[in-house]
Amino acid sequence: xxxxxxxxxxxxxxxxxxxxxxxxxxxxxxxxxxxxxxxxxxxxxxxxxxxxxxxxxxxxxxxxxxxxxxxxxxxxxxxxxxxxxxxxxxxxxxxxxxxxxxxxxxxxxxxxxx
Amino acid sequence: xxxxxxxxxxxxxxxxxxxxxxxxxxxxxxxxxxxxxxxxxxxxxxxxxxxxxxxxxxxxxxxxxxxxxxxxxxxxxxxxxxxxxxxxxxxxxxxxxxxxxxxxxxxxxxxxxxx
Numbered sequence: 001x002x003x004x005x006x007x008x009x010x011x012x013x014x015x016x017x018x019x020x021x022x023x024x025x026x027x028x029x030x031x032x033x034x035x036x037x038x039x040x041x042x043x044x045x046x047x048x049x050x051x052x053x054x055x056x057x058x059x060x061x062x063x064x065x066x067x068x069x070x071x072x073x074x075x076x077x078x079x080x081x082x083x084x085x086x087x088x089x090x091x092x093x094x095x096x097x098x099x100x101x102x103x104x105x106x107x108x109x110x111x112x113x114x
Numbered sequence: 115x116x117x118x119x120x121x122x123x124x125x126x127x128x129x130x131x132x133x134x135x136x137x138x139x140x141x142x143x144x145x146x147x148x149x150x151x152x153x154x155x156x157x158x159x160x161x162x163x164x165x166x167x168x169x170x171x172x173x174x175x176x177x178x179x180x181x182x183x184x185x186x187x188x189x190x191x192x193x194x195x196x197x198x199x200x201x202x203x204x205x206x207x208x209x210x211x212x213x214x215x216x217x218x219x220x221x222x223x224x225x226x227x228x229x
Contacts, residue, residue, distance in 0.1 A: 042220050044219070
């Protein structure tokens with residue numbers, strides 16, 4: 001069965017810290033995505049990657065970076081965390097070329113920046 | 115600018131009746147539309163999708179209708195069951211020529227099925 005695993009369900013960090021959110025998929029998918037979900041705003045795409053070491057900006061990349069050193073792992077990095085980055089972060093993966101609709105999501109990391 | 119709009123934050127429906135969730139979009143380039151269902155503390159799960167070359171797609175109790183001229187789609191659930199209580203997200207995408215296409219989501223509609 002399809003599995004996308006996010007390393008932490010809950011995370012609390014301080015303003016200014018460098019924060020790493022990890023995501024691993026076991027489906028040999030080429031594409032991986034990072035979204036954030038906020039009340040009243042739905043899910044918004046931060047970054048995505050279609051291959052190892054490749055990355056593309058999504059709709060709200062400011063304040064974030066990503067790393068894809070291995071096919072199965074996609075990391076989201078908050079270079080200097082700020083309180084407005086408190087959110088639920090969701091990782092997803094899909095085949096390439098993307099089978100329409102087949103983005104599989106992890107259960108999310110709820111990140112609080114104090 | 116919100117490209118995918120779900121104007122009803124919540125919807126309450128009696129068990130056994132039809133649930134209709136609506137979604138509007140503004141970007142004419144979108145050519146594929148999806149519905150995801152999300153329970154609390156879980157990631158969204160794919161429910162059903164429709165290509166812009168179709169106007170209807172059916173899967174069991176779930177049917178999605180697309181009206182391209184109105185830039186409107188809807189999800190029908192018949193009959194509604196208690197397990198359908200969740201947040202439903204409408205999403206859209208278009209083929210960018212690259213290897214991956216991110217999804218543009220609406221804000222979601224919280225469906226509550228009343229016993």
